Structures are given as structure tokens and as C-alpha cells.
Amino acid sequence: MNSFSPPSSLGPVDAVIAALRALLGDRLSTNDAIRQQHGRGEDTTTPTLPDAVAFAKTTAEVSEILRLCHQHEVPVTPFGAGTSLEGHVNPVRAGITLDLSHMTGILEVNAEDMDCLIEPGVTRQQLNEFLRDQGLFFPVDPGSVCTIGGMCATRASGTNAVRYGTIRENVLGLEVVLADGRVIHTGGRTRKGANGYDLTRLFIGSEGTLGVITRIRLRLHGIPEATSAAVCQFPTLADAVNSVITVMQLGIPVARIELLDEVQMAACIAYSKLEGYAPVPTLFLEFHGTEAGVTEQASAVEAITADHNGSGFAWAREAETRNRLWKARHDAYWAGIAYRPGKRGITTDVCVPISRLAEALLGAKADIEASGFEAPIVGHVGDGNFHTIILVEENNADEMERAWALDRKIVQRALDLGGTCSGEHGIGLGKREFLETEHGMEAIAVMRSLKTTLDPKGILNPGKMFRN
Missing domain, CATH: 3.30.465.10 (Uridine Diphospho-n-acetylenolpyruvylglucosamine Reductase; domain 3)
Structure with missing residues (x-):
């Protein structure tokens, strides 16, 4: 690829923008609406706009974009679909947002x-x-x-x-x-x-x-020969959690085991029109394997849930019914947000050893109730991972401060139980302080040394992972 050398009279950012315009044409945008779309993900961090957005289509283009930004020491923030919940895509030092959504081969x-x-x-x-x-x-x-x-x-x-x-x-x-x-x-x-x-x-x-x-x-x-989903409801959150712990400790090979507390279930019933279900703690399960294997797994789990006061264990073998249930589970975040219109969600993402799940989850539930916030709980509990969606008024400084205090309390309990601050959402901007608490400063120093070795000018997604 032929590289373009911008006039030396331009400042670093303008020089890069001029070179990228020559390289990408109309796939380099300084349009305000495009920049705003790339200002943050689905989190509550303050949006920050890039100076320009570059839409790459090939590895060669990505290479040239990074070469130019490295040469001129201009920050680069990679961007995919913008669904991040921890501020990963916020271009906190402006520069170029590198959008990879056109690379779909x-x-x-x-x-x-x-x-x-x-x-x-x-x-x-x-x-x-x-x-x-x-x-x-x-x-x-x-x-x-x-x-x-x-x-x-x-x-x-x-x-x-x-x-x-x-x-x-x-x-x-x-x-x-x-x-x-x-x-x-x-x-x-x-x-x-x-x-x-x-x-x-x-x-x-x-x-x-x-x-x-x-x-x-x-x-x-x-693709498995047979797939079956099931739903089971419980009178208490403790009953649901203890069912999960028993299933996992017995080694039953469930494909999915998801928990929704009564608040999240109420939100999903309203948002996804889940008729026939009560707003009580609920497990969504799925089993993969042979016809005989799926039947055996589901029957074993049904017996366990019955021992923990579960009721209405309903199988769903038809693809349409399974898809409707899992669509509702996948829309849980949006259901939680819609539950209280005008509010946004601060999400927690703790994960603990399965034996400590009840302490972590029930402790989080008690913290939520004491805080006065509404915060649906939903989780991939077979992994010991669960989320709370703390519903807040984004422009209310006092409410935001109290919500972050609740978040810290939930995370600290998980760390005390041998868990992690993030099971799957990552660190980004939102969990940088917890990374230090979890790993210690010596480990953070090693991480920083890797960053410095591979990115000596600090242009790649600056401000993320580390607080300074």
C-alpha cells in the first residue's frame, strides 16, 4: 500500500486526518453525528468524541492507520459494535476511532x-x-x-x-x-x-x-442432535441459587443455566410478553446432546429443583418456544432499562467460585434492598457469574455516587470470597480501581511493562485498563 505524507505544517491530528482522507476517502469521517455515535458504548461514562472515525476494510488499511498514528503519536480507539458496558470504546483522549465493523469476511x-x-x-x-x-x-x-x-x-x-x-x-x-x-x-x-x-x-x-x-x-x-430448554420458578432467591450449586457440584452437563431474580423476571415479563410466568426467582436452562441424554439431564435437574422448592418445571423442545425464552433472556438488560423509563443502568459483573455463589448473590441482594435502588439481578450462574443492573438517573450526581458505592460493595464482597471484579465485561474505564485491588500493584506493574513494550507511545486505547 502506498503511504501518504501530509504537509509538515499540519499539527499531528490534522496531519493524520489528511493522510487518512487520502487513504480511505469517504470512509474517514469528521461528521458530528458519526463522532457522537462513537463517543461511548452502552455504559454511563461521560461521552467523549474522537477527532475522526476511520472505517477500515482490510488488514493493510488497519496497518497503515496505526503506522500513521504511531508516527504522529495520535491516539487510536478500536470500535466494533459499541455494545461495551465498561467504557472500552470511549476515545478519552480524542484522536482516531478505528471502526472495524466493515471487516465482515x-x-x-x-x-x-x-x-x-x-x-x-x-x-x-x-x-x-x-x-x-x-x-x-x-x-x-x-x-x-x-x-x-x-x-x-x-x-x-x-x-x-x-x-x-x-x-x-x-x-x-x-x-x-x-x-x-x-x-x-x-x-x-x-x-x-x-x-x-x-x-x-x-x-x-x-x-x-x-x-x-x-x-x-x-x-x-x-450442532447437537437434541436440544431442550426448561424453566423453573422458586419462592425465594436462595432456593434458586442452591439448586444451581447442587446441579453444578453433581456435574450435570447443562448447556445453559441462567438465573433471574423477581425484579428482573417482572421486567422481562413486561418487556418480552412472557405470559404464564410469575415475577418470582426463575431459572432458564438448556440441555444439549442425544435425545436420551437430554431427557436424562433434564430429569435429573427437575428432581434437584423439586428438592429446593422449585415448581412448574416446564420443558420446551420446540425451537420456536426455546427461541422465545432465550430472546427474553438476551433482552434482559433492555428489559431492565425499560422497567424504569428515563433511567440508565450501572452493571456489575462479579464472578465467584460456585461454592460461594449463595453468599455473593444473596449478599448483593441484601445490599440492593438496603440501598433503596431498584437493581434487577441476572446471571450466568453455572459459572458463578451474575450481574446487577443498578437503575439510576444519569444526571443526578448524588444518585450516581450512591450507585457507585453500591457497586463497590458488591465487588468487594466478591473479591473477599475469592472471586473477580469482572467475569466477562472487562475493565475498560469502569473497573480500573478494582483491577488494582484484585491483582496488586506488582502484577499491575508487569501488565504496564507489557503495554509499554508493545505500545511505547501509548496510542492504543489510552486511559483503559490502568488509571494513569
């Missing part, structure tokens, strides 16, 4: 080896639609329509992780553009290897601070 599918090679702008929904006729699927399911590149950057998880693992376990290799424009390849197509530092895992979860992912080699799975 599905480049290879190797059905015999069950892997594929894609570009970062592909969504899970697009990939699974493409794969369906080949009897394969990609299982990592955060719920929202997010790009797989963004899922890699934030080490995403979701409803299927209890059986199929997170994005980390389902990525075989990456193509990454470094801060200075160099392109490297990590991993490969084999299912295991002992051949040097595991650079693939280094970039998974790095939140765009170490490099920009431009190709992803994914592990695929066979």
Missing part, C-alpha cells in the same frame, strides 16, 4: 477440522447463519449483537460458557496489527501446541490496548 470454514477464519466485524449471529447448513455452530453467546473481534478484545463469555467455555477457549489463533503497524500471527489450526509464549491469550482480553485484532481463527462445534 468469513474467509474459511474447515468443516472436517471444525474451525473457521473470520474478520473481526463478523457477529455471532452472522457466523451461525452461515454455518447452519454445515451442521456446525459457534457457541459463545453474550446475548447482544456484538462483533466477534470485540468479544475477543474483552474476553467475552455468555450463556453457553458453562458447557462450551468462553471466547478464550474457542479461539485458536489471531492476526494482530501492533501499534506501529506491524502485523503478526499467533496460534494456528491445531488443537494444542507447546511452542513459545501464548501470544493468542495475551491479546484475548487486552481491550485494544496491545494491538488491533484483524483476523480470528475460531474453534467450532457440531
Whole structure:
């Protein structure tokens, strides 16, 4: 690719914008509306606008964009679908937002080896639609329509992780553009290897601070012979949580096991028109396998829930009914927001060892009730991971301060129980202080040294992960 040299009289940002306009044409935008769309994700952080938005279509373009920004020391913020809940995509130091949503190629599918090679702008929904006729699927399911590149950057998880693992376990290799424009390849197509530092895992979860992912080699799975969903409701949250703990400790291979408290269930009933269900603590479950295996798994779980006062254990084998239930679960965040119009949500994302789940979740519920906030609880509880959506008036400073205090209390309890501040949403801007508490300053210093080595000028997604 021919590089463009802007006039030396221009300032750094203007010089980069001039060069990128020559490179990208109308795919370089300084339009206010486009900049505002890239000012933040789905979080409550203060929006900040980039100086320009660059829409890349190829690895070569990403490389040239980063080379120019590195040369002129202009910040670059990678952007996928903008569904981040922790401020990952806020261009806090302006500069260039690098939008990868046009990179949507599905480049290879190797059905015999069950892997594929894609570009970062592909969504899970697009990939699974493409794969369906080949009897394969990609299982990592955060719920929202997010790009797989963004899922890699934030080490995403979701409803299927209890059986199929997170994005980390389902990525075989990456193509990454470094801060200075160099392109490297990590991993490969084999299912295991002992051949040097595991650079693939280094970039998974790095939140765009170490490099920009431009190709992803994914592990695929066979579509199961049989699938069945189930719903069970409980008189108390403790009954529901204790059912989950028993199911997981007995090793029953559920594909999904999701919990909604009574507030979240009320919100979902209203938002998703879930007729026939009561606003009480509820488990949504799914089972994958052979016809006999699915029946055996569901029957075992039904017996466990009955021992914990569960009622109305209802199976759903028909695809239409299952899809309606999981659509409601995936829309839980939007249902929570719609439950109190005009409010936004501060989300927690703690994860604890399964044996400590009851303490963490019931403690969070008590904290919420004491705070006076409404905060639906929903969780991938088979992994020990749950979220609260603290509903707040965004422009009410006192309410925001109290909401963040509640958030800190929930996170601190999880850390005290041997858990983590983030099971799947990442750090971004929202959880930087907790990263320090969880790992300690010596570990943070090592992380900083990696950042400095790979991004010596600090242009890649500055302000994220570390507080300064």
C-alpha cells in the first residue's frame, strides 16, 4: 500500500486526518453525528468524541492507520459494535476511532477440522447463519449483537460458557496489527501446541490496548442432535441459587443455566410478553446432546429443583418456544432499562467460585434492598457469574455516587470470597480501581511493562485498563 505524507505544517491530528482522507476517502469521517455515535458504548461514562472515525476494510488499511498514528503519536480507539458496558470504546483522549465493523469476511470454514477464519466485524449471529447448513455452530453467546473481534478484545463469555467455555477457549489463533503497524500471527489450526509464549491469550482480553485484532481463527462445534430448554420458578432467591450449586457440584452437563431474580423476571415479563410466568426467582436452562441424554439431564435437574422448592418445571423442545425464552433472556438488560423509563443502568459483573455463589448473590441482594435502588439481578450462574443492573438517573450526581458505592460493595464482597471484579465485561474505564485491588500493584506493574513494550507511545486505547 502506498503511504501518504501530509504537509509538515499540519499539527499531528490534522496531519493524520489528511493522510487518512487520502487513504480511505469517504470512509474517514469528521461528521458530528458519526463522532457522537462513537463517543461511548452502552455504559454511563461521560461521552467523549474522537477527532475522526476511520472505517477500515482490510488488514493493510488497519496497518497503515496505526503506522500513521504511531508516527504522529495520535491516539487510536478500536470500535466494533459499541455494545461495551465498561467504557472500552470511549476515545478519552480524542484522536482516531478505528471502526472495524466493515471487516465482515468469513474467509474459511474447515468443516472436517471444525474451525473457521473470520474478520473481526463478523457477529455471532452472522457466523451461525452461515454455518447452519454445515451442521456446525459457534457457541459463545453474550446475548447482544456484538462483533466477534470485540468479544475477543474483552474476553467475552455468555450463556453457553458453562458447557462450551468462553471466547478464550474457542479461539485458536489471531492476526494482530501492533501499534506501529506491524502485523503478526499467533496460534494456528491445531488443537494444542507447546511452542513459545501464548501470544493468542495475551491479546484475548487486552481491550485494544496491545494491538488491533484483524483476523480470528475460531474453534467450532457440531450442532447437537437434541436440544431442550426448561424453566423453573422458586419462592425465594436462595432456593434458586442452591439448586444451581447442587446441579453444578453433581456435574450435570447443562448447556445453559441462567438465573433471574423477581425484579428482573417482572421486567422481562413486561418487556418480552412472557405470559404464564410469575415475577418470582426463575431459572432458564438448556440441555444439549442425544435425545436420551437430554431427557436424562433434564430429569435429573427437575428432581434437584423439586428438592429446593422449585415448581412448574416446564420443558420446551420446540425451537420456536426455546427461541422465545432465550430472546427474553438476551433482552434482559433492555428489559431492565425499560422497567424504569428515563433511567440508565450501572452493571456489575462479579464472578465467584460456585461454592460461594449463595453468599455473593444473596449478599448483593441484601445490599440492593438496603440501598433503596431498584437493581434487577441476572446471571450466568453455572459459572458463578451474575450481574446487577443498578437503575439510576444519569444526571443526578448524588444518585450516581450512591450507585457507585453500591457497586463497590458488591465487588468487594466478591473479591473477599475469592472471586473477580469482572467475569466477562472487562475493565475498560469502569473497573480500573478494582483491577488494582484484585491483582496488586506488582502484577499491575508487569501488565504496564507489557503495554509499554508493545505500545511505547501509548496510542492504543489510552486511559483503559490502568488509571494513569
